[in-house]
Each structure stands twice: as C-alpha cells, then as structure tokens.
Amino acid sequence: MRIVVGVTGASGAIYGYTLIQVLAQMGIEVHAVYTEMGEKVLNHECGVDLAEVAKYARLYHNSDLFAPIASGSFKTQGMVVVPCSMHTLGAMANGTGEDLLTRAADVTLKEGRRLVVVPRETPVTVIHLENMLRLSRVGAVILPASPAFYFGPQTLSDLVAFIIGKILDALAIEHNLFKRWGE
Numbered sequence: 001m002r003i004v005v006g007v008t009g010a011s012g013a014i015y016g017y018t019l020i021q022v023l024a025q026m027g028i029e030v031h032a033v034y035t036e037m038g039e040k041v042l043n044h045e046c047g048v049d050l051a052e053v054a055k056y057a058r059l060y061h062n063s064d065l066f067a068p069i070a071s072g073s074f075k076t077q078g079m080v081v082v083p084c085s086m087h088t089l090g091a092m093a094n095g096t097g098e099d100l101l102t103r104a105a106d107v108t109l110k111e112g113r114r115l116v117v118v119p120r121e122t123p124v125t126v127i128h129l130e131n132m133l134r135l136s137r138v139g140a141v142i143l144p145a146s147p148a149f150y151f152g153p154q155t156l157s158d159l160v161a162f163i164i165g166k167i168l169d170a171l172a173i174e175h176n177l178f179k180r181w182g183e
Contacts, residue, residue, distance in 0.1 A: 004079040009037020012083035012120035030057035078114030093131035
C-alpha cells in the first residue's frame with residue numbers, strides 16, 4: 001500500500017510528521033512532499049529537518065513535477081494534506097496544479113482516490129469555507145484538526161494520535177491510536 005502525504009506551512013507540523021512516522025511503522029510505503037514553508041514550520045515547531053523525515057518516507061521537492069506522485073499511473077491508496085494551509089486549500093479547490101503538492105492532490109481526485117485535507121486555521125472566512133465545500137463536492141474528505149476529549153487525553157501526544165487516527169479512519173486503515181466511543 002502507498003500513501004502520499006503533503007505538508008504545508010500551516011501550524012501543526014506535528015500532525016504531518018507523526019502521520020508519516022505512523023504509516024511507515026505500519027509498513028505502508030509513504031511518499032511525501034513538503035512546501036517550502038512546510039519545511040520551515042517543521043523545523044520551527046518540531047525541531048526536525050527533512051533528513052529526519054527521509055528516514056520514514058520517500059521525499060520529493062515541491063517543484064519536481066516529474067515525480068511519480070504527479071502521475072495518475074502511479075498507484076496509491078490516497079493522499080493526505082496535513083496540515084493544510086488556506087493557500088494550498090485554495091489552489092487544490094481550483095485545480096491549479098501549480099506545484100507538486102497541488103498536482104498530486106489533483107491527480108488523486110481525478111483518479112477517484114481518497115484525498116484527505118486537514119485544514120489547520122481558525123477562524124475561517126467564507127472563502128475558506130467555499131474552498132472546503134468545493135473540494136468536498138468532488139470527493140475530498142475535509143478533516144479539521146479538531147481533537148475530541150471524550151477519551152480522556154492526558155498529553156499532547158494523545159491529542160495528536162486522535163487526529164492521526166481519524167486520518168487513518170478516512171483512509172480505511174485499521175489502527176488502535178485512540179479509544180473509540182463506547183469501548
């Protein structure tokens with residue numbers, strides 16, 4: 001199984017980095033692309049550079065439109081954009097394919113594969129909401145980084161694991177990252 005992960009410059013780099021680690025630990029082949037700001041935020045918020053991410057994923061430069069993930073013939077289970085900035089959200093909603101991340105998202109949608117978008121912005125404007133609605137109408141899953149509290153989280157890691165678990169749920173990947181309601 002292959003999953004593509006796109007990471008933008010929105011705050012919440014821990015979500016993308018943790019997802020990549022979890023997928024790799026599950027034996028899933030991870031292909032990742034970071035925007036320039038995504039890389040900077042990863043370093044700022046997590047103290048991690050792309051050399052560390054490369055231990056878990058095949059990395060591509062965001063300007064490399066010749067990368068395999070830019071083609072629909074490169075089979076994947078789907079793609080996750082986490083965290084997703086409003087800039088990237090708008091580009092995906094309008095199908096610009098201006099860089100590798102947005103091209104890979106466009107390919108994911110056109111091939112009928114699962115695209116999970118994890119916006120990390122608050123508050124949002126009507127423009128942001130309309131872009132989310134536009135993506136949802138073409139099949140994307142909009143999964144805001146809004147953790148639940150019913151399972152009694154004790155640490156930041158618990159809250160991150162909840163969001164990662166919800167992403168895996170959206171991709172139909174079994175996991176035990178959090179206690180489900182009623183369990």
